[in-house]
Amino acid sequence: MRDGERPIWRPFDGLLFGPENSLAHASILALAKGEKGLSPFVLHGPSGVGKTRLLAGLAEEFLDRHPESSVVHLTAEEFAGHCASARSIEDWLGLRRRFRTADLFILDDIHILNNLNYIIRELEISLDVLDARGARVAVSARSGPGSWSHWPARFVSRLVSGLVVRVDPPGKDLKRRYLFECTAARGVTISAEAAELLSERADGFRTLEGWLAALAHHAKVKRSSIERSDVEELILGPELLVCADLGEIAQAVARSFDLPLWLIRSTHRGRAIVGPRHLAMYLMRKVTKRSYAKIGSYFSGRDAKTTRHACHMTERRLIEDPALQSLVNEIDQRWRLVGGRPGLAPETNSRLK
Numbered sequence: 630m631r632d633g634e635r636p637i638w639r640p641f642d643g644l645l646f647g648p649e650n651s652l653a654h655a656s657i658l659a660l661a662k663g664e665k666g667l668s669p670f671v672l673h674g675p676s677g678v679g680k681t682r683l684l685a686g687l688a689e690e691f692l693d694r695h696p697e698s699s700v701v702h703l704t705a706e707e708f709a710g711h712c713a714s715a716r717s718i719e720d721w722l723g724l725r726r727r728f729r730t731a732d733l734f735i736l737d738d739i740h741i742l743n744n745l746n747y748i749i750r751e752l753e754i755s756l757d758v759l760d761a762r763g764a765r766v767a768v769s770a771r772s773g774p775g776s777w778s779h780w781p782a783r784f785v786s787r788l789v790s791g792l793v794v795r796v797d798p799p800g801k802d803l804k805r806r807y808l809f810e811c812t813a814a815r816g817v818t819i820s821a822e823a824a825e826l827l828s829e830r831a832d833g834f835r836t837l838e839g840w841l842a843a844l845a846h847h848a849k850v851k852r853s854s855i856e857r858s859d860v861e862e863l864i865l866g867p868e869l870l871v872c873a874d875l876g877e878i879a880q881a882v883a884r885s886f887d888l889p890l891w892l893i894r895s896t897h898r899g900r901a902i903v904g905p906r907h908l909a910m911y912l913m914r915k916v917t918k919r920s921y922a923k924i925g926s927y928f929s930g931r932d933a934k935t936t937r938h939a940c941h942m943t944e945r946r947l948i949e950d951p952a953l954q955s956l957v958n959e960i961d962q963r964w965r966l967v968g969g970r971p972g973l974a975p976e977t978n979s980r981l982k
Contacts, residue, residue, distance in 0.1 A: 644682055645810070647803040653683055657727045660765060660792075661690035667792045669756065670767040671774070673799045674796035675955035676885060677833045680769040683796070684735050687767055691733045698732040705739045706887060709748045729758040736768045741887050743780070766791075772952040779793045779900060798955055804828035804837060810853065817848040822857040827864070832959050840864050865967045875913050877911055881960045883908040896929050904946075908953070910936050911943035912960060 646654050653672055660667045670687075674678050688702045708728075715721045728734065733754075742749055759766055763801075768788065773795060777785045799807065805828045812819045823844075831837045843863055844855045876890075883890045886905040893906050906928060913924045914936075925931035947954045 644679060644686070645799075645803055647800065647806075649784055649799055649803060650683065651798040653796050654686075656794050657683055657687045657767075657793055658690060660767065661687055661694055663694075668765040668767070669791040670762070670765070671770065671788055671791070671793040672767065672796060673770045673773045673793070673952070675771060675798060675952050676959060677835045678796045678798055679834075680796055681737055684737060684767055684769055688733065688735055691765070695732065699730060700729040700733045700735070701728055702733075702735040702737075704737040705741050707743060708736060708752065709745055712748050725755070725758075728755050729762075730800050731759065731764055733765045733767070734759055735766075738770070738887070739768045740770045740772065744899055746781070749781060749784055753781070753787060756787055760787075772950060773954070776950055776952070783834070798833050801828045804831060804834075807834060807837060807900065808841070811838070812845065815841070815845045817845050818854040819844075820856050821853055823855050823860050826857055826860050830864075835959075839948055847894060875917065875919065878912050878916060879909045879927070880958070881914065885956055885960065892929050907939040907943045910939045912957065914940050916961060 656667060656670065657690070660670050672683060674680055685702070688700050690702055691698065711724055713726055719760060736752075742752070756766055774785060774789050774793060805824050808819055808824045808827055827837060827840060831840065840860075844859055847859060847863055848855045879893055880890050882905050883893050886901075888902065888905060892902055893909060895902075910924055910928065913927075921933035921936040925933055925936035928936075947957060
């Protein structure tokens with residue numbers, strides 16, 4: 630939805646609610662009703678937990694209650710793109726009229742603006758204007774305020790002056806509900822044992838969605854329900870073993886941070902690049918067991934000492950940042966191996982040797 634346009638598909642359709650996201654849902658409904666003290670509303674959590682759908686639901690609920698209102702809903706990347714494309718005073722005036730006259734302003738994935746100082750400053754002034762007008766503001770981010778120490782202090786203070794809510798990855802109960810609802814929607818059934826195994830192994834809804842596509846097709850072909858044996862054979866079996874290489878892992882990390890692969894591999898040392906690069910190195914060492922020298926050579930010829938330092942720095946960050954740990958688990962899930970079987974490796978926080 631952009632600038633008040635109404636979707637045919639409603640964002641909350643099929644979205645499941647549980648302890649992981651119930652506070653976020655209740656807060657969104659309260660914000661749409663016009664309750665005071667909730668704006669700016671900051672929604673944070675790892676990738677894939679439904680932040681975008683929740684904020685789309687906020688826009689829909691707000692327009693249902695205030696049909697004559699103006700809503701601007703865009704990603705931070707789109708906001709930055711509009712600012713970068715402004716070439717004249719008229720361009721800037723037009724953008725500011727569009728953004729600052731909204732009754733509800735929603736910005737997804739604000740974390741990608743890290744180190745884009747002039748765009749952060751433009752957004753900060755826009756938030757001041759919106760607040761002075763009594764407009765409501767909502768943003769989403771991958772991590773919470775505890776990891777924003779490198780952002781401009783006034784900008785962070787502005788964002789956390791309202792309500793900050795975390796959305797957690799789905800637990801087993803919510804994943805089981807998702808499995809039963811999705812299989813019913815696909816016209817197949819799933820046994821309790823199969824659902825239990827899948828909910829234990831999957832890290833989130835996106836993984837389950839991919840697994841269910843294969844399982845549902847298999848069940849329709851054989852004209853039977855999805856059983857535990859199907860999960861063991863098709864999902865956890867060696868025939869679906871994914872052989873990770875350095876490029877696949879680097880590409881997965883790059884996509885997670887909305888960065889081009891070449892930039893992560895480059896010699897660029899900006900803060901927004903170094904963190905993802907170190908994370909890619911850590912995952913490569915953990916998953917492939919390649920040498921530090923081999924991993925370093927992939928990143929523009931860095932030496933083993935640099936790579937080892939990057940891995941150890943990332944380990945310390947993972948202890949302090951649950952959102953980053955969740956992202957590592959999500960990327961790592963597809964390549965975790967025990968005896969050639971993906972998805973079964975135990976979690977570990979041991980230091981790399």
